Amino acid sequence: MSAPDVARPATDVRTLDLRLVPAALAAWVTALVVVRVPVPLAGVGTSLAVLTVGAVLAAAVVLPLTGARRTWAGTARTSRRAVAGLVLAAVAAVGAAGAAQVEARAHGLLPRLVAASDAGTIVGRVVGEPVPVRAAWPGAPPRVRWVLAADRVTARVAGAERSSRAVGTVVVLAPAEPRTRTATRTDPVTYGALVEVAGSFRPTGRGARDVALLVASGDVTLVRGARPWDTLATRVRDGVRRLAGTLPGDAGALLPGVTVGDTSAVPDDLVDAMRAAGLTHLVAVSGAHFALVVALVVAAGAGVGASGRVQAAVAGLVTAALVVLVHPEPSVVRAAVMGGVGLLGLARGRPARAPAALGAAVVVLLVADPWLAGELGFALSVAATGGIVLLGTPLARRWAPRLGRAPAATLAAPVAAALVCAPLVLVVSGVVTPWGVLANLVAAPAVAPATLLGLLAALLAPWWPAAAAPVAWLAGAACWWLGAVARGAAALPGASVPWLPGPAGVLLLAVLGVAVARLLLGPRRVSAGSGRLGACLPLPDRPAVRRVVRPDAARAAAARPGPG
Amino acid sequence: MLPVDARTPDRLRGREVRSRLEAVARARSDEVAPAGPGRGARPGDDAMAAAARAYADAYGVLPGPEPPVTRVRWRPSARTALVAALALVLVAGAVALRAWATRPGEPVTLPVPVPVATSATAHDAAPSPPAEVVVDVAGGVARPGVVRLPAGARVVDAIAAAGGATPDAELARLNLARVLEDGEQVLVPRPGDEVGGGSPLGDEVGGGSPPGAGAVASGSVGGAAGGLVDLNRAGAAELETLPGIGPVLAERIVEHRAEHPFTSVDDLDDVSGIGSALLERLRDRVRV
Numbered sequence: 001m002s003a004p005d006v007a008r009p010a011t012d013v014r015t016l017d018l019r020l021v022p023a024a025l026a027a028w029v030t031a032l033v034v035v036r037v038p039v040p041l042a043g044v045g046t047s048l049a050v051l052t053v054g055a056v057l058a059a060a061v062v063l064p065l066t067g068a069r070r071t072w073a074g075t076a077r078t079s080r081r082a083v084a085g086l087v088l089a090a091v092a093a094v095g096a097a098g099a100a101q102v103e104a105r106a107h108g109l110l111p112r113l114v115a116a117s118d119a120g121t122i123v124g125r126v127v128g129e130p131v132p133v134r135a136a137w138p139g140a141p142p143r144v145r146w147v148l149a150a151d152r153v154t155a156r157v158a159g160a161e162r163s164s165r166a167v168g169t170v171v172v173l174a175p176a177e178p179r180t181r182t183a184t185r186t187d188p189v190t191y192g193a194l195v196e197v198a199g200s201f202r203p204t205g206r207g208a209r210d211v212a213l214l215v216a217s218g219d220v221t222l223v224r225g226a227r228p229w230d231t232l233a234t235r236v237r238d239g240v241r242r243l244a245g246t247l248p249g250d251a252g253a254l255l256p257g258v259t260v261g262d263t264s265a266v267p268d269d270l271v272d273a274m275r276a277a278g279l280t281h282l283v284a285v286s287g288a289h290f291a292l293v294v295a296l297v298v299a300a301g302a303g304v305g306a307s308g309r310v311q312a313a314v315a316g317l318v319t320a321a322l323v324v325l326v327h328p329e330p331s332v333v334r335a336a337v338m339g340g341v342g343l344l345g346l347a348r349g350r351p352a353r354a355p356a357a358l359g360a361a362v363v364v365l366l367v368a369d370p371w372l373a374g375e376l377g378f379a380l381s382v383a384a385t386g387g388i389v390l391l392g393t394p395l396a397r398r399w400a401p402r403l404g405r406a407p408a409a410t411l412a413a414p415v416a417a418a419l420v421c422a423p424l425v426l427v428v429s430g431v432v433t434p435w436g437v438l439a440n441l442v443a444a445p446a447v448a449p450a451t452l453l454g455l456l457a458a459l460l461a462p463w464w465p466a467a468a469a470p471v472a473w474l475a476g477a478a479c480w481w482l483g484a485v486a487r488g489a490a491a492l493p494g495a496s497v498p499w500l501p502g503p504a505g506v507l508l509l510a511v512l513g514v515a516v517a518r519l520l521l522g523p524r525r526v527s528a529g530s531g532r533l534g535a536c537l538p539l540p541d542r543p544a545v546r547r548v549v550r551p552d553a554a555r556a557a558a559a560r561p562g563p564g
Numbered sequence: 565m566l567p568v569d570a571r572t573p574d575r576l577r578g579r580e581v582r583s584r585l586e587a588v589a590r591a592r593s594d595e596v597a598p599a600g601p602g603r604g605a606r607p608g609d610d611a612m613a614a615a616a617r618a619y620a621d622a623y624g625v626l627p628g629p630e631p632p633v634t635r636v637r638w639r640p641s642a643r644t645a646l647v648a649a650l651a652l653v654l655v656a657g658a659v660a661l662r663a664w665a666t667r668p669g670e671p672v673t674l675p676v677p678v679p680v681a682t683s684a685t686a687h688d689a690a691p692s693p694p695a696e697v698v699v700d701v702a703g704g705v706a707r708p709g710v711v712r713l714p715a716g717a718r719v720v721d722a723i724a725a726a727g728g729a730t731p732d733a734e735l736a737r738l739n740l741a742r743v744l745e746d747g748e749q750v751l752v753p754r755p756g757d758e759v760g761g762g763s764p765l766g767d768e769v770g771g772g773s774p775p776g777a778g779a780v781a782s783g784s785v786g787g788a789a790g791g792l793v794d795l796n797r798a799g800a801a802e803l804e805t806l807p808g809i810g811p812v813l814a815e816r817i818v819e820h821r822a823e824h825p826f827t828s829v830d831d832l833d834d835v836s837g838i839g840s841a842l843l844e845r846l847r848d849r850v851r852v
Contacts, residue, residue: 085642085645089645097656100661108668154674217840364655
């Protein structure tokens, strides 16, 4: 045991900053309502009115508390009314921004075509990698699903060609291998290209992010090529796919997923195994990806003695580059934000700030994109980040004396995330995966090498293929381990336990999670009058056992006859 | 490594050390000025940390006191709330304005590209009727020749513009009320003129007489009916002649069109059991 950091400043120790939690919850509910409930009058006038009324209400709630002391200094007092004011402001902001976005999608030609299930032609930018659709019935013609950000839509309405701009994303169902055909050549559809597709529009469910489903009937015409950065990202991704092709079995299937979130090569049985083992988050781009990479950058920055600002700037740049590389889909942007928040809590040793950052991130994300509120991925992401920040940090601190800081943090993150996410996973899958925590723990050592070495190989591949191959093999070994853990955990008895269905089951699992968390954190000790001292000395919790035992053990070892 | 007595219970030892530390801190706080990192720290804090450091340097690790009490902050100050609310409202306003600025406008009708005019399509393709019509009036009129008339003029106007009918003109064989088409020839029959195969309506046949709308429609039916199956009219038996359509699918098509008549061939895709591949095979063989 080395000397711990006894002299850590007292202020960063145990203040749980939950000031933004009520506002975040209110924002979430508001976003759900805005997206799901059709409001007939939702116009920009309405949304601005909502914003104004909310702002005035918030001000009216907050301001009187300055009371007699109407000075700026007088506003430093905390109060319950300020909580209410903040909640109102969050509701107004999410409501107004959401209503304006929902309303914008009701304009133009596209909603009419969708309502009538009519045919038309759409011009839009490809914003989703083609994903093969599982056959609806045996022998069904293969289809590929990709996503377009609509730009302009044209259709023949009442005998005349009509056209209008369009907003929102459209899911395209096309025959396999969508290709753009120009006069001279055919190319696969690449991410970021502006293309034109004809087909018939179908409505999507209420509250869905996508405006329409387009059943393509015919070729895809390339209008304009991808932007340079997207072309570069495509090149790197192709490099990863090529490298993965040289790796055998699960290693090759998982490498693109672990590095750039490309899961097209993962076979169905491995997907099921990873789901049963609770490892699905490893092959989707999650906050952990960003946290890992940014942590590496920050550590490297600290190693060469860069200042904090330089580190932050470089970390921001690297995050942006990674977002472009794995494609800025809503889930990726959300993961990047959450990864940053989680990192703030766990690695930078600022757990006090992390819940506030998480709350702020939730509110701002929902203002920008209210559809996130209805997505399970967002709920899982927020829950996992919150779990890591609120539960993982104390767990890591508790285990650090015995394991060392880094291993304790590695261990604490999956345990905390699994405990918090289990009820949400139950909602989707209807089963509990008891081996999930264990599988995550066993897989944990391979996650960082797989991701980081995979990314390194991806960056090397287009420019220095000779060096990329061995790195890819190392990353592949880590991926093989992930696949083996997934298959092993899925094959264990009781890998997927049916659980009490419905809200009762979710509640039961949540209570169970809280109980386990309390058990892991140990009995809650209330310091009797020595809070200040305790706050000054964030010391290991139970070093005494070891220290008491150690002399005994030494004595026993001394008493034992030596082996020689 | 530590001067720890194995007999001392953990808790007791912790308390003992703490009290020793506090004593050291009190002693230090008297002599050490409370300078350094302030942040509202009490004078004892720095001394406390210094004492802890000194102890740790001497003995490695401090025995554990209770973990620090967790203080939960729920309430923001009014100032924080105001600043945060203002920032939120600004961000939300920016998002709302952007959504409003980029929302799609009303659909506009695209100008129809004029195809290369053929005699059959010139009429259809004309985006708007010309302001005047030019017709050739021949036969039993006073001044046969080309006349210009406002659009919408009728045969009787054309005859008047050509100086009126000659006394022997058999006007009864003409439909004098017919609207003139641009570029046609109006042939006013005289006794002995045998035009149009004796049909009483077809006698003003000129060289470039345009076919009427009916003629176009019947022509397209006549030309295409041989190959194409009408999705809305064909019976189940006729549908079964199509490749890939058996009795079951034919029945489904009939059921589907009873509720949703086909407006385009693409609508076939809605019929359950017909996917895009089959649709592509059928596309050239069916019509609506």
